[in-house]
Amino acid sequence: MSSLSRRNLLRAGASVIAILSPFSAAVGQTNSLSDIGTKVVPLPTVTVYTAREILTLDPEKPVVNAVAVVDGRILLTGSLEDVLASLGGQRHQIDDSFSDKVIVPGFIAQHDHPLLAALTMSSEILSIEDWALPFGTVPAVQDKQDFTDRLTQAVAARTDPTEPVVTWGYHPAFYGALTRDDLDAISATQPILVWARSCHEMILNSAALEIGGVTQELVDGFSQTEKMQSSFAEGRFWEQGLFAVLPNIAPLAASPERLQAGLELTRDYMHAKGVTFGNEPGGILSKPVQDGINAVFSSPDMPFRWSFMPDAKTLVQTYPDDVQVIAETENLSSWYGGMTSLAPKQAKLFADGAIYSLLMQVRDPFLDGHDGEWMMDKSDFDRAFRIYWDAGYQIHVHVNGDAGLDRVLDALETNLRRNPRYDHRTVLVHFAVSAEDQVKRIVDLGAIVSANPYYVTALADQYSVVGLGPDRADSMVRIGDVSRAGISWSLHSDMPMAPGDPLFLMWSAVNRVTASGRVAGPEQRVSAEDALRGVTIEAAYSLRLEDEIGSIETGKRANFTILDSNPLNVDPMTIKDVKVWGTVMEGRVQPVDVSEKKASLMPPTSTEASRTFAEASFGHALKVVHSHL
Missing domain, CATH: 3.10.310.70 (Diaminopimelate Epimerase; Chain A, domain 1)
Structure with a gap:
């Protein structure tokens, strides 16, 4: 075995021991069966995918042309010759379907709203x-x-x-x-x-x-x-x-039929954009609502997995007892199954209002003098932050204005001094309007950023005239400053607040080109490689999943997005035009075939779950998703 393969095998760790153990017994053998106690089971077949380029985001081997997969996990990466040499006599097959394609780590929809997307897109x-x-x-x-x-x-x-x-x-x-x-x-x-x-x-x-x-x-x-x-x-x-x-x-x-059609449309849209994992921040706290979503998103034929983060705002406002808040949060895990799950030990809070309605809280007045809004009263916000902080949760906070950011950072600093925690990864979500002095404070407090770069693309021109003025509008989403400060940052779309298209998010962050074609805040642009990290490994890091997904490394889930060209080598203005061939999700090859698999807006046969949702809970659902944006 080569030194390269030894290093990869050693790095696999506990998460892949079950995958590698049968091969250890089979090295040097050509048989395909192994005795495990008294039961004879076939050894799994290794599939070796080859490609023109495989961008791993593994700093030791950033570009390879072969990746070996078994039981939905990555076994080895490297040149085809090295991978085959490492496999030796182990049963394997070579899949060269992607020989003229580029493989990148599976795209992660770090912060999207499938229910709201379903309602708006339909x-x-x-x-x-x-x-x-x-x-x-x-x-x-x-x-x-x-x-x-x-x-x-x-x-x-x-x-x-x-x-x-x-x-x-x-x-x-x-x-x-x-x-x-x-x-x-x-x-x-x-x-x-x-x-x-x-x-x-x-x-x-x-x-x-x-x-x-x-x-x-x-x-x-x-x-x-x-x-x-x-x-x-x-x-x-x-x-x-x-x-x-x-x-x-x-x-x-809406109707039950439109709900189901909208969820199917959202599913197919995200698959077509190369998504292999997604997260709903602040999952809807209504069991019938979740049952309606699960009718589509928990199905075993879903092309990606989806996690749901508890809505800490509603939980804290519902339960006056602090212990019960955490107990009810943990009880939510029973609501999910199949391809959906509860994001473990994570919770979502809300600071100020939405950017699209110009209701974020800002330090300096809006051009017309109107005031922003708070999504939570300060007493509720401070109580919620304390409860989840002390329970060891990672806290994600919706925040859009610089005054809103002051409130969040104040709460973080208060809790850090009161009850110090290492690697808390408090996430500042959206990050629309901020000030230069706040970047250093983010560094000092150990927070990370999940930014929506589309705000610049869609809103900078108009908000230069209406609402913010040119300086604040052009400096929105200052991830250039964040990146230079060494802060971990990821990208999200908040679908449907931006198209749920990771390549488009990359394009927005790299170019910062507005609707009129000008560049807004050129000093806040980032590199294509950093933008790719923002929709893969850094997005995984923001969800505490960096050991499972986000890069193509031994032991991780075999989640890949298959592209026609390398987004790091094309003209930056064409990143959004790179074609997605499809995905591999935990070893399952899933081409995008619009002609065969697309959601129709004609009413389908409604499932009982989606009918229950629409008839019993639609008004509640609209209230909840409205409050989250």
Whole structure:
């Protein structure tokens, strides 16, 4: 055995002992059976995949052309000659299907929302950006007139005059205010519901208000805050006003059939983008809701695994006893199975409001002087942080503004001094608006960053004029500074807040090119290799899975994304155009075949779980996902 193979075998560790043990007994033998006690079992066959290039992200062997896989785990990597020499007489087969392709570690969707993606992607998408979906590309809306024309066409296409028309993606900061009168001009009889791009606002026409039983008297009965964030005259409801009206309009917004179709579409979309593992941060705290998601995502034919992180915000607000909070958190593991699981010892908290609704908390005022919002009262936030910190949890915090970041870092510092912890990996999620002085503080406190680089691509131009001004807009998502400071950072899409496409996220982070074609904050650009790490090994690190996935190394799961070209060698402006052939997930080869496997938006046969979800819990689900963004 070569020194190369010895080193690889020694590095395998406990996680792969079960894989390697049969081979140790079989070295020098050509038989394919091994006695284990009184039972004779066949030795597993090793599959050796070859490729034009295999980018491992293993610093010892960054580029190889062969990887040996057995029982869903990586056995060896290296040149084909070295791998075959190491295998000796062990039973193996060579798969050269990828001989003209490039293999990279399987892409990780570090922070995405499959439920919310299902609901938005199965609506009439009329948004600020193109959406390339399995059934085709939906082009971006150009202006308010374009939106009106396309929504008019969607309404005219309905054969049932009572069928609600739900559209998602309208952004008032791009196209101007939208009111009930605008929608009534399209149709006063067909129910129309416009779900804004932020998912924090809806506008309804008169027909939708009437069918939903939304009246001025109903609005007058709301709390003071809910009334302040509602306008019956305009048919417009936002933030707490949207919460209040959801029980009335939820049945109009979706059906069990649309739910299942949306989840299948989300599944196929993410597979087509090369995803091999994903995470829902702040899993929905409703068993019927989770059952509806599991009907699709727990299925054994799912092309990737998905974990769900507990919603610590709701748990803390529900249970006054600290011990019960942790007990109920751990009890959630029984909700998952098959291809879904609970993210162990991790929890999600929320600081300030959403960037798409310009409600993050900022140190300096917004251009129009409006205030941001807090997603949790400070007392609840501090209590939740303390409870999960003391229980040894890794805490992920949704934070968008620099004032919001101050609150998070203050809580982290307080708890570090009170109860020091090593390698806590507190994750700052989204990281939209930050200040230079905060980067050093992140280093000092040992936090890490999960950034959404798409904010720059989609919003920097418009937010330079509306909301933030040019300096803050262009410096959004300052991962260049974070990288130079040596802070671990990963990339996420927050699907559907950005397309759940890891190559597109890489492109956004590397180029920082806005919708107008200019470069915003060039000093915050990062290298292509670092961006690739951001959707693989660093994403795994942020989920405490770096020993399992994220790179192509001995003992890890055999999760690969198969590309037509090397994203590190192409023109940086073409990274997003690199084609995904498919994936290998724990040794299962899964080509992307849009012609045979794509979700239809025609109503499929609904499963009982998805029907239960939609009929019993849809309003609750919308409230929860709305509060998470």
